[in-house]
Amino acid sequence: MSTGNPEILIEAEHVAEQSAGLVPEAAGITARSPMELFWRRFRSDKVAVASLVFIVLLILAAIFAPLIIKLVGAPGPNVQNTGALDPNFGTPTGPSSAHLFGVDPLGRDVFSRTLYGARVSLLVAFVATGLSMIIGVVSGLIAGFFRGWTDTIISRIIDVLLAFPILLLALGLAAACSNAAGCLDGLIKPGLGDVIFVIAFVNWTYIARIVRGQVLSLREKEFVEAARSLGASNTRIIFKEILPNLVAPIIVYATLIIPQNILFEAALSFLGVGVQPPTASWGAMLADATTIFNTAWWYMLAPGLALLSTVLAFNLVGDGLQDALHPKAASI
Numbered sequence: 001m002s003t004g005n006p007e008i009l010i011e012a013e014h015v016a017e018q019s020a021g022l023v024p025e026a027a028g029i030t031a032r033s034p035m036e037l038f039w040r041r042f043r044s045d046k047v048a049v050a051s052l053v054f055i056v057l058l059i060l061a062a063i064f065a066p067l068i069i070k071l072v073g074a075p076g077p078n079v080q081n082t083g084a085l086d087p088n089f090g091t092p093t094g095p096s097s098a099h100l101f102g103v104d105p106l107g108r109d110v111f112s113r114t115l116y117g118a119r120v121s122l123l124v125a126f127v128a129t130g131l132s133m134i135i136g137v138v139s140g141l142i143a144g145f146f147r148g149w150t151d152t153i154i155s156r157i158i159d160v161l162l163a164f165p166i167l168l169l170a171l172g173l174a175a176a177c178s179n180a181a182g183c184l185d186g187l188i189k190p191g192l193g194d195v196i197f198v199i200a201f202v203n204w205t206y207i208a209r210i211v212r213g214q215v216l217s218l219r220e221k222e223f224v225e226a227a228r229s230l231g232a233s234n235t236r237i238i239f240k241e242i243l244p245n246l247v248a249p250i251i252v253y254a255t256l257i258i259p260q261n262i263l264f265e266a267a268l269s270f271l272g273v274g275v276q277p278p279t280a281s282w283g284a285m286l287a288d289a290t291t292i293f294n295t296a297w298w299y300m301l302a303p304g305l306a307l308l309s310t311v312l313a314f315n316l317v318g319d320g321l322q323d324a325l326h327p328k329a330a331s332i
Contacts, residue, residue, distance in 0.1 A: 041324035048320025051313040058310060062118040072100065074109045077116040078278045081107040092296040102298040104288065113280040114302045120281045121310065124195055124265040125258045131200035132261075133207055133254055137246070140211025141238050145219055151212070158205040170198040170268050191276045195268050199261050207253055211246060218242050248325040255318035259311040266307055282307045 043049055061068060075081060084107045086093055094102045101110035143154040173194055218224065219242065227241050268274035269283030277284065282303040289300035 038324050042320055045320040045323060048317050048323075051316040051320070054309065054313045055317060058118055058313075059122060061115060062122050065112075065115045065119060068115060069112050072111070073098075074100065074112050077108065077112040077280045079108060079112075081109075083107070084109075092292065092299060094296075094298050101302040102296070104285075104299050105292060105296070110285075110299055110302050113285060114282070114306050116280040117282040117285060117303060118306065118310070120192070120275050120279065121262050121265055121307075124192065124199070125261045128196045128199035128203070128261050128265075129254055129258050131196070132203040132257065133250065134204075135200070136204035136207030137211050137243075137250060139204065140208040141215055141243065143208070144212040144215025145234070145238050145242065147216075154208070155212075158208055161202055161205050164202060166198060166202045166264060167267060167271070169202065170194065170273050171271065173198060173273075191274075192279075195265050195274050198268070199264050203257060203261065206257070207250070210249060210253060214246055214249060215242055218245055252318060252322045252325060255314060255321055259314035259318075262307070262311055262314070 069076065081103070082090075084093060084099060084103045085091060085105075092103050092105050092107075093099070096102070099109050099111065101114060104110055104113070139154050139158075143151040224237060224241055227237050232241070265274055265281070266283030266286070269281040270287045272284075272287070274283055275281040285303040286300060286307075289296065289303075293300050
């Protein structure tokens with residue numbers, strides 16, 4: 001019986017099996033950061049990746065809209081050309097080499113207006129969402145961390161704001177601020193500013209509730225107690241210890257609320273209280289196209305497909321992010 005070191009014998013046996021091809025050579029094992037794990041999960045969702053590519057292309061198209069219009073030889077979004085209308089009846093004409101998506105009843109190029117409409121929708125979506133997230137996150141952090149009367153006041157404000165129907169609120173503001181001076185010394189006027197204000201004014205309440213619920217749980221964790229025992233101030237604990245742990249739900253909710261805000265802008269413009277003419281907006285284009293849909297179907301098809309594709313892409317990206325950032329998602 002051999003009396004050698006067992007570890008040496010096991011190692012010798014393992015080397016012999018490797019040389020015989022029975023055991024594959026050991027591969028290097030490297031730790032993956034949370035960002036690497038997130039990206040591996042997200043890129044495995046092909047639909048979400050394709051949607052993200054579409055959104056990036058849409059943003060680039062909106063930024064470089066003047067250059068794209070110049071390259072395709074299309075007129076500007078507000079250029080009225082009666083020569084592009086039907087010479088016999090004066091009605092809009094369909095897609096052609098000169099006008100890729102046809103023209104509207106005023107002879108304006110639908111392709112140009114659809115492209116510029118993307119600028120309005122994305123601007124409203126990102127700005128209104130950004131304002132909503134900032135207000136909601138800060139309010140939720142304060143309410144959840146301090147609790148007591150602070151939580152009660154903020155929660156009651158949220159309850160009151162949630163009682164406002166956003167469309168009726170926008171209609172009321174548009175009617176009250178329709179004069180040249182507007183409201184609040186001209187701060188609120190019918191148009192883009194009114195849309196952004198209404199959306200941000202109401203939508204911050206949802207993220208505030210989500211963040212408040214998360215903070216109520218996180219404030220009782222050991223790392224918060226450790227930071228407090230080391231003398232960290234409340235501000236440092238809120239923004240340095242708790243907030244980083246809320247990045248995942250904040251990102252997911254932001255991507256899911258962006259398409260909702262795009263639909264809000266389109267609905268308000270459709271009702272005539274959103275972006276004011278002659279500025280191109282998908283909602284306003286759909287409103288103008290409803291009366292001539294039977295004879296000029298292309299006028300509704302272009303902005304309708306653009307709106308549908310954009311909202312669907314943002315929703316799919318949000319779902320993909322939610323799956324990738326979920327703490328119980330399986331590792332790949």
